[in-house]
Amino acid sequence: MLNLPNKVTIIEVGPRDGMQNEKNFVPTEIKKRFITKLRNAGVKEMELTSFVSPKWVPQMADAAEIAADCLAEHTRNIVLAPNRKGIDRVYSTHCNAVAVFVGVSNSFNLKNINKTTRDSLKELRPVIHELKEKNYFVRACISTAFYCPYEGKISEAETLKLCREFVEAGVDELSVADTIGMAAPNEAYSLFAKLKEQFHHTLLTAHFHDTRRLGLANILASLQAGIDRFDTSAGGLGGCPFAPGASGNTATEDVVYMLRRMGIETGIDLDQLMEAVEVVRPHLSRQIDSGYYRLLAHV
Amino acid sequence: MLNLPNKVTIIEVGPRDGMQNEKNFVPTEIKKRFITKLRNAGVKEMELTSFVSPKWVPQMADAAEIAADCLAEHTRNIVLAPNRKGIDRVYSTHCNAVAVFVGVSNSFNLKNINKTTRDSLKELRPVIHELKEKNYFVRACISTAFYCPYEGKISEAETLKLCREFVEAGVDELSVADTIGMAAPNEAYSLFAKLKEQFHHTLLTAHFHDTRRLGLANILASLQAGIDRFDTSAGGLGGCPFAPGASGNTATEDVVYMLRRMGIETGIDLDQLMEAVEVVRPHLSRQIDSGYYRLLAHV
Numbered sequence: 001m002l003n004l005p006n007k008v009t010i011i012e013v014g015p016r017d018g019m020q021n022e023k024n025f026v027p028t029e030i031k032k033r034f035i036t037k038l039r040n041a042g043v044k045e046m047e048l049t050s051f052v053s054p055k056w057v058p059q060m061a062d063a064a065e066i067a068a069d070c071l072a073e074h075t076r077n078i079v080l081a082p083n084r085k086g087i088d089r090v091y092s093t094h095c096n097a098v099a100v101f102v103g104v105s106n107s108f109n110l111k112n113i114n115k116t117t118r119d120s121l122k123e124l125r126p127v128i129h130e131l132k133e134k135n136y137f138v139r140a141c142i143s144t145a146f147y148c149p150y151e152g153k154i155s156e157a158e159t160l161k162l163c164r165e166f167v168e169a170g171v172d173e174l175s176v177a178d179t180i181g182m183a184a185p186n187e188a189y190s191l192f193a194k195l196k197e198q199f200h201h202t203l204l205t206a207h208f209h210d211t212r213r214l215g216l217a218n219i220l221a222s223l224q225a226g227i228d229r230f231d232t233s234a235g236g237l238g239g240c241p242f243a244p245g246a247s248g249n250t251a252t253e254d255v256v257y258m259l260r261r262m263g264i265e266t267g268i269d270l271d272q273l274m275e276a277v278e279v280v281r282p283h284l285s286r287q288i289d290s291g292y293y294r295l296l297a298h299v
Numbered sequence: 300m301l302n303l304p305n306k307v308t309i310i311e312v313g314p315r316d317g318m319q320n321e322k323n324f325v326p327t328e329i330k331k332r333f334i335t336k337l338r339n340a341g342v343k344e345m346e347l348t349s350f351v352s353p354k355w356v357p358q359m360a361d362a363a364e365i366a367a368d369c370l371a372e373h374t375r376n377i378v379l380a381p382n383r384k385g386i387d388r389v390y391s392t393h394c395n396a397v398a399v400f401v402g403v404s405n406s407f408n409l410k411n412i413n414k415t416t417r418d419s420l421k422e423l424r425p426v427i428h429e430l431k432e433k434n435y436f437v438r439a440c441i442s443t444a445f446y447c448p449y450e451g452k453i454s455e456a457e458t459l460k461l462c463r464e465f466v467e468a469g470v471d472e473l474s475v476a477d478t479i480g481m482a483a484p485n486e487a488y489s490l491f492a493k494l495k496e497q498f499h500h501t502l503l504t505a506h507f508h509d510t511r512r513l514g515l516a517n518i519l520a521s522l523q524a525g526i527d528r529f530d531t532s533a534g535g536l537g538g539c540p541f542a543p544g545a546s547g548n549t550a551t552e553d554v555v556y557m558l559r560r561m562g563i564e565t566g567i568d569l570d571q572l573m574e575a576v577e578v579v580r581p582h583l584s585r586q587i588d589s590g591y592y593r594l595l596a597h598v
Contacts, residue, residue, distance in 0.1 A: 002488050108411060184560035185519050189301050213553055213590025214560075216516040220484050221301060254512055261483035261513075291512025 002220075003118070005207070005228040007265045009045060010203055011175070012038050012109035012252060014280075016047035016080055018237025018290060019059050021248070026283045028062040035070045038234060043075040043196060047099060051086035065098065067093040083111055087127055090136075097137035100124050100165075104159045105148030108179070112143075113227070121165055122210040128169045131199055139173040140166040143206070147182035163195060173203035175231055178218065181211025183283075185221035192225035207231035208250045215250030216258055230255060233275040236290040251290030304527040304591070306564045308344060310474070310504055311333070311337050311551060313579075314365070315346035315379055317359050317536025320570075325582045327361040334369045336575035337533060341567040344375035346398060350385035366392040376437060378443075381412055386426055389435075396436035398474070400464075401424050403458045404447030407478070410443075420464055427468045438472040439465040444490065446481035455490055462494060472502035474530055477517065480510025480538075484520035492525035506530035507549045508538060514549030514556055529554060534576040535589040550589030552576070 019026060035048060048070050054061035063079070071077045071094055078097040081087045089272050090098055102120045104110035109117045124140075132136050144151075145159045162172050176195065178188070188206070195204050206222045206229070208215045219230055236251030256268045274296065281288055288294075314334050318325060334347060347369050362378070370376045370393055377396040380386045389397055396595035401419045402408035406474050408416045423439075436475050443450075444458045475494065477487070487505070494503050505521045505528070507514045518529055535550030555567045573595065580587055588594075 002485055002523065004485065077583060184557065186301055186303065210590075212560075212594055213512070213515060214554065214557055217519045217557060220516045220519055226303065257511065257524045258483065258513055258516060262485045291509075295511055 003224050003226075004262065005223060005226075005264060007228065008073055008259055009225075009229045010043060010252060010256065010266050010268055011076075011078075011229060011231045012043040012046040013207075013231045013249060014038065014225065014233040014235065014237045014252070016050050017231075017249060018048060018077075018233040020234070022059055022099060022283075023237050023285045024283070025059060025061075027042060028065055030280060030283050031062065031066055032070055033065070034234075034280045037272065039072055039075065041276055042266070044074075044267065045097075047078045047080060048095070050080035051087075051089040052080070059131035062113075064089065064093070067095055071095065075219075076137060078137075079139070084123070084127065088130070091134075097139060098131055099139040099141050100128065100171075101141045101143065102162070103143045103148070103153045104154050104162050105113065105144040107150035108148045109145045111150070114242075117162065119274050121162070121169075125169045128166075128171055132170045137173070138171045139175055139205075140171040141175045141177060142166070143177045143179040145176045145189055146178045147180055148208055149180050156194065159191060160194060163199070165201050165218055167199050171202065173205055173229075174199070175205040175207050176240070177207035177211060181209030181214070183208065184214065184219055185217045188218040189221040189225045192222045192227045196226040203229060204230040205231055208247065210236060210250045210254075213238070216254060219250065219255060219258070234273060235280065235288045235293065237280070237284070247257070248289075251292065253292035254290050257292050300364070302523050302525075303561065303563060304522060304525075305524075305562075306527065307558055308528045309342060309551060309555065309565050309567055310375075310377075310528060310530045311342040311345040311533060312506075312530045312548060313337065313533040313536045313551070315349050315377075316530075316548060317532040317534070319349060319356055320537050321358055321414065321582075322356055323547055323582070324360075324583045325579060328363055329579060330361065331369055331463075333533075333579045334365070336571065336578055338371055338374065340571035340575055341565070342374075343566065344377065344396075346377045346379060346565070347394070349379035349381070351379070351381050352384075363388065363392070366394055370394065373437060377436075383422070383426065386430070390433075396438060397430055398438040398440050399470075400440045400442065400480075401461070402442045402447070403453050403461050404450045406449035407443045407447045410449070416461065420461070420468075423465075424468045428469055429463075431467055431469045436472070436581045437470045438474055438504075439470040439475045440476060442476045444475045445477045445486055446479055448479050455493065458490060459493060459497065462498070466498050466501050470501065472504055472528075473498070474504040474506050476506035476530070477508060480508030480513070482517055483505065483513065484516045488519040488520040488524045489522045491526045495521055495525040500530060503504040504528040504530055508547065509535060509549045510538070515553060517550065518554060518557070525576040529574040531555075533572060534579065534583075534592065536579070547588075550591065552591040553589050556591050582584070
């Protein structure tokens, strides 16, 4: 038999990673309803928003309001903070989890946050230490872990080395991302099997994009490597702005559907999940393209 | 590591299975160019057409012309023949391979060809014997091997039993199909592992639909079960007329792309394959929906 877990945890990234790539501002009330509906559907860990500069990402101008109004008990309320300034804004909220972000690829990191990967790590080390002292859950989003739009293939050794540095810095979770949706299932299996072997006390999460429609196959391969946590985005929102024509994150509904059909529990109700998607759908600049949505809509 | 083969054989079903579900008649010259381009791309086994009644499937009214003009040496030129009348038409061609068709589900078989599964088998046994005596390659397309739109889940035992009867009747190949695109990867793995275990001297081919976007994940699971032959359709054409809103067969380009990225050879050139898709695209009643096409087209 295939080596598969009984249970999988979905980390919903639609409200942050998904929204962030939407050109038109989605009204704050819609975002809040989206988050509420996702919670009602059974999501227990969610990236709510990002404390980036609203000059750079106008979509996140309402981050403080979202972070203030969308917290829930017994759930992981994650906000992304790209730098020290963002972290200070986190302290003014009641969020219990912080995501920090770094690219394995130096070129990508420079383009994305104007720092080398080394400088990011150097800046983040004391921040992570401080967050842990204050009892925050710390999630490190490791982007371009497989491929970079500028540097091409990223070596496993390089990704593993950076992951180790974050584990040693004290993070609770590594979210290891195929940012531009280039990874193949054998690459997913190989990297995640090694991560699983090396890091026993860190939550390991896989983050795939469906750019080349390999999202579900990559998840199947990662499950076999022992991974039971996946970042997904309701409606398949999001996607990397540096990859034109790219689809977004692997859609939560497609992943939940596949897992349910395989007898793997996620705790997420598909009907309620699709209600959440319906809340944001009219406000999006693009069509929902998930397999499950298209099946329901007879597209 | 994942248990994967080095090489995979693609059986292109676009010109038959794909076309058969197109409402508007695609000009015969276009079909011929499609087939030629697919061959140029490297396809070695292909379902060319079907000797069904043109009253039932007007799209196949040009079957005799296609079968006469589209043969190639050193390739498997497959024509489908649903009954004795179709077989007699095959004899008037130089095709070297015949596909016969049966549904595991009795209800599906009745709806599809107005016979019970048992009656189909009874009629086909002497036909297969005769075809083998005449040195034809015989392929048995076993449909509804996982799920039936009328009967729901089909038991593995039932599918395995019917497969055994066809193997005993003397077929060279079993093409075992998830006709309505309902199978989950663990189901695909389970059935194909058993087929592989039971039938050592029969070519075993998996046929998936991407209806619920599980096509590639199912192929990944089947590869691990030891399957190295897949029916696919260029452009993802086709699909079951009894499953409204369903996408078609798993697209050849998506499968070839995934396999290539995994280092698995198919002998098919993606650029030339997409040229073949471009030949038929303007004549189709639906949009091409494969991941690879959408990526190239920045849809």
